[in-house]
Amino acid sequence: AQTVTQSQPEMSVQEAETVTLSCTYDTSESDYYLFWYKQPPSRQMILVIRQEAYKQQNATENRFSVNFQKAAKSFSLKISDSQLGDAAMYFCAYRRLGQNFVFGPGTRLSVLP
Amino acid sequence: EAQVTQNPRYLITVTGKKLTVTCSQNMNHEYMSWYRQDPGLGLRQIYYSMNVEVTDKGDVPEGYKVSRKEKRNFPLILESPSPNQTSLYFCASRGLARGVGRNEQYFGPGTRLTVT
Numbered sequence: 001a002q003t004v005t006q007s008q009p010e011m012s013v014q015e016a017e018t019v020t021l022s023c024t025y026d027t028s029e030s031d032y033y034l035f036w037y038k039q040p041p042s043r044q045m046i047l048v049i050r051q052e053a054y055k056q057q058n059a060t061e062n063r064f065s066v067n068f069q070k071a072a073k074s075f076s077l078k079i080s081d082s083q084l085g086d087a088a089m090y091f092c093a094y095r096r097l098g099q100n101f102v103f104g105p106g107t108r109l110s111v112l113p
Numbered sequence: 114e115a116q117v118t119q120n121p122r123y124l125i126t127v128t129g130k131k132l133t134v135t136c137s138q139n140m141n142h143e144y145m146s147w148y149r150q151d152p153g154l155g156l157r158q159i160y161y162s163m164n165v166e167v168t169d170k171g172d173v174p175e176g177y178k179v180s181r182k183e184k185r186n187f188p189l190i191l192e193s194p195s196p197n198q199t200s201l202y203f204c205a206s207r208g209l210a211r212g213v214g215r216n217e218q219y220f221g222p223g224t225r226l227t228v229t
Contacts, residue, residue, distance in 0.1 A: 004155075006155075009153070042222075043201065043222065043223040043225075044220070044222055044223070045203060045205075045220035045223075047217060047218075050217070091155055091156065100146070100158055100161060100171065101146075101156075101158070101218060103148075103155040103156040103157070104155050105153050105154055105155040106153075106155050
């Protein structure tokens, strides 16, 4: 079965600085999708960024970017110019084509003013 | 507005008292799913449905039931709740047809359930 690991239960970053959240996954498949979801205190699950495994180019959404290392099965999220509103729980998720989502345990990010 | 709604948002109940958490989506999505979220475990799938009258177990189905009589609704039923079902529950949906949106999963706002 596929598994997703987030080795950092908690992280903190100074406002305006850059932080990287780690995610590794285990799969024998070559075609799949990877996601980062943000869960603020409101508990709403918000899609931050998505990466298709067949694409070599790393996905970017404004201040959010990923470092996708397919051979290493690594999918880290970089947040640049961190803002107070970035404070949240972040979940990494994997989905194989036609299959269900598998989520990691989450990383709680604090942003210090 | 495209959305997934859940009710109730908060629920405190006692052991053994049957309850239903409703879920509805207005995006005509074929696929719907229920998750529970627990600290240190992330989101774990309880049940999912690929279409009307088609449901299947996820990773943690024990103690739960679902039904999919209409495309838009996917209620979660706890016939005899126990304290270990105290959790945060999310309903989600996504389309299965080809297109950009096929991979995006939309979540409801969550239901905080406490079983005493």
